[in-house]
Amino acid sequence: MREESTVQSFDAVGIGVGPFNLSLAALAQSAGGLTTRFFDVKPRFQWHPGLMLPEADLQVSFLKDLVTLADPTSAYSYLNFLHHKGRIYSALIANGLNSSRMEFEQYYQWVAEQLPSIRWDQSVKSVTLGDGCFEVTCESGETARTTTLALGSGKEPHLPDFAVGLRGGQVLHSSDLMQVRPATSGRRVMVVGGGQSGAEVVNYLLSDDTSLPESLTWVSSRAGFLPMDDSPFTNEWFAPSYVDHFRSLSAERRAVVLGSQRLASDGVSESLLRKIYRRLYQLDIAGGPLRHRLVANHRVADLRREGEALVVDLHDADRNRQEHCTVDVVVFCTGYRSRFPDYLEPLRERITVRADGFEVHEDYSLEWDGPSDLRIYVQSFAENSHGIADPNLSLSAWRSARILNSILGREQFRVNGATSITSWALGQD
Ligand SMILES: Cc1cc2nc3c(=O)[nH]c(=O)nc-3n(C[C@H](O)[C@H](O)[C@H](O)COP(=O)(O)OP(=O)(O)OC[C@H]3O[C@@H](n4cnc5c(N)ncnc54)[C@H](O)[C@@H]3O)c2cc1C
Known part of the structure; x- marks a missing residue:
C-alpha cells in the first residue's frame, strides 16, 4: 500500500542546509514567532566533504560564524560551541581567532543538531504554486506549504x-x-x-x-x-555598508568592479x-x-x-x-557555478532572470510576477547584484538577519548602522 504523504504548513521553508540556511535557521529559532522547516538531501550536516582536507583552515575569522555578527548574544555562536565542548582556552591558544575547517564543520553540526526545524534525507523535487502558497515537494512525498521560501541549495x-x-x-x-x-x-x-x-x-x-x-x-x-588580498581596506568589501553601495551601481559598472576584485576572494x-x-x-x-x-x-x-x-x-x-x-x-580546481535550480523549474516563467542572474531586491527577495505576499529569498545567488561577499561566509549572519527582518516585517536584528572607514562616495561638503 502506498504511504500517505504528509502536508504541513510553515511560515517559511528553506531548501538546502549549508552554512547559509543553517544561519537563517539558527537566527529564526532564537527570534521565535515563526514556524519554519528546512530540507536537505544529505543525511546530516556536512560541509564540502570532498575537500575536507586534514590541514584545511577557515579563510575567515571564526567570529564570522552563523550568528555572532548579527546577534552577538546568540547561544549558537562558535564561542559557545567551544565553551560547551570545554576547549575554549585550548582553542584560543592553538588558533587565536581562526579555526580549522574540520572544527568549524563540527560547530555547524553542533548547531544543526539543536534545531528541530531541519529535516535531513529530504531532496526537494519541486516548488509549485498552490492556493495562496508555495508547495514544496520532496522526493519522499513529504510536502510543505508556505508563503516564504529561502533558497540555500548552493552552487555546483x-x-x-x-x-x-x-x-x-x-x-x-x-x-x-x-x-x-x-x-x-x-x-x-x-x-x-x-x-x-x-x-x-x-x-x-x-x-x-x-x-x-x-x-x-x-x-x-x-x-x-x-x-588572496586580506588587507584591511579590501576587507571592507565584505562589510554590510559595501553591499548597499555596490547595489546602487549600474549592472555594467558592477560587472567591471567585480572583475577587478577577484583576488580578494579567489x-x-x-x-x-x-x-x-x-x-x-x-x-x-x-x-x-x-x-x-x-x-x-x-x-x-x-x-x-x-x-x-x-x-x-x-x-x-x-x-x-x-x-x-x-x-x-x-x-x-575550477570552482563552482550557480545555476537555475531544477526544483524551481515549475516557476521559471514567473521569475525574472537577467543575463547575469536573478533580479534580487535589497532584502534578498527575488523579483517575480506572483502574488506579492509570496516571497522567495535567496542565499548566495546575488553576487552580481550584492557584491563579492555574497558567496562568502563573511556576511552570512548579517544576510540571514536582513532576510528575517523582511519576513517578520520588523527590525528583529540590527542590520544597519555599522560604520566603515572607506567612503564609498564623496558626498557633499
Ligand atoms: C571547500 C570550500 C571551502 C570554503 N571555505 C570557505 C571559507 O573558509 N570562508 C568563506 O568565507 N567561504 C568559504 N567557502 C565558500 C562558501 O562559504 C561555502 O561554499 C559555503 O558552503 C556556501 O554555503 P551554502 O549554504 O550556500 O551552500 P552549500 O554549503 O553548498 O550547501 C547547500 C546545501 O543544499 C543542499 N541541497 C542542494 N540541493 C538540494 C535539494 N534539491 N534538496 C535538498 N537539499 C539540497 C545540499 O545537500 C547542501 O547541503 C568555501 C567553499 C568551498 C567549496
Whole structure:
C-alpha cells in the first residue's frame, strides 16, 4: 500500500542546509514567532566533504560564524560551541581567532543538531504554486506549504565541457577528491587552477613523503600563483555598508568592479603559498624523485584519453602556442557555478532572470510576477547584484538577519548602522 504523504504548513521553508540556511535557521529559532522547516538531501550536516582536507583552515575569522555578527548574544555562536565542548582556552591558544575547517564543520553540526526545524534525507523535487502558497515537494512525498521560501541549495562544481565525460577515478573535480581518493602515489598528476582549492590539493598531494606523485604539474591561467588580498581596506568589501553601495551601481559598472576584485576572494591564503613553496624547496634539496612544474599563464584547452594515460592540451598565453602534457590523473580546481535550480523549474516563467542572474531586491527577495505576499529569498545567488561577499561566509549572519527582518516585517536584528572607514562616495561638503 502506498504511504500517505504528509502536508504541513510553515511560515517559511528553506531548501538546502549549508552554512547559509543553517544561519537563517539558527537566527529564526532564537527570534521565535515563526514556524519554519528546512530540507536537505544529505543525511546530516556536512560541509564540502570532498575537500575536507586534514590541514584545511577557515579563510575567515571564526567570529564570522552563523550568528555572532548579527546577534552577538546568540547561544549558537562558535564561542559557545567551544565553551560547551570545554576547549575554549585550548582553542584560543592553538588558533587565536581562526579555526580549522574540520572544527568549524563540527560547530555547524553542533548547531544543526539543536534545531528541530531541519529535516535531513529530504531532496526537494519541486516548488509549485498552490492556493495562496508555495508547495514544496520532496522526493519522499513529504510536502510543505508556505508563503516564504529561502533558497540555500548552493552552487555546483564546475568542470570544463571537455572533461565532463571523463569524470571518474582519473579526472576529478576538487570536490570529488576525498570521496574518490585517486591513486596518485608514484603517478603523474596535474592540478588545474591557481586558487585556494588548487593550492589545498597541491599541499595535500605533497604532504606525505611516502606517497608522493612521480610528477606534479600545477597549472594556473593567471599570471602567477597569487595571494588572496586580506588587507584591511579590501576587507571592507565584505562589510554590510559595501553591499548597499555596490547595489546602487549600474549592472555594467558592477560587472567591471567585480572583475577587478577577484583576488580578494579567489586568491590563495599567503601562509599556504609559503608552505607549498618551502615544501617544494625542501623536496628539491633532499634530492627526492618528485618532479614538479608550476606553470602560470597556461589554460587547459582539451583533454583526451590515450590508453591508460591522459593527454592534456594547454594554451600558453605568453607565447600564444599550444602545448601537450601526458599525465595519469587530472584534478580540476575550477570552482563552482550557480545555476537555475531544477526544483524551481515549475516557476521559471514567473521569475525574472537577467543575463547575469536573478533580479534580487535589497532584502534578498527575488523579483517575480506572483502574488506579492509570496516571497522567495535567496542565499548566495546575488553576487552580481550584492557584491563579492555574497558567496562568502563573511556576511552570512548579517544576510540571514536582513532576510528575517523582511519576513517578520520588523527590525528583529540590527542590520544597519555599522560604520566603515572607506567612503564609498564623496558626498557633499
Ligand atoms: C571547500 C570550500 C571551502 C570554503 N571555505 C570557505 C571559507 O573558509 N570562508 C568563506 O568565507 N567561504 C568559504 N567557502 C565558500 C562558501 O562559504 C561555502 O561554499 C559555503 O558552503 C556556501 O554555503 P551554502 O549554504 O550556500 O551552500 P552549500 O554549503 O553548498 O550547501 C547547500 C546545501 O543544499 C543542499 N541541497 C542542494 N540541493 C538540494 C535539494 N534539491 N534538496 C535538498 N537539499 C539540497 C545540499 O545537500 C547542501 O547541503 C568555501 C567553499 C568551498 C567549496
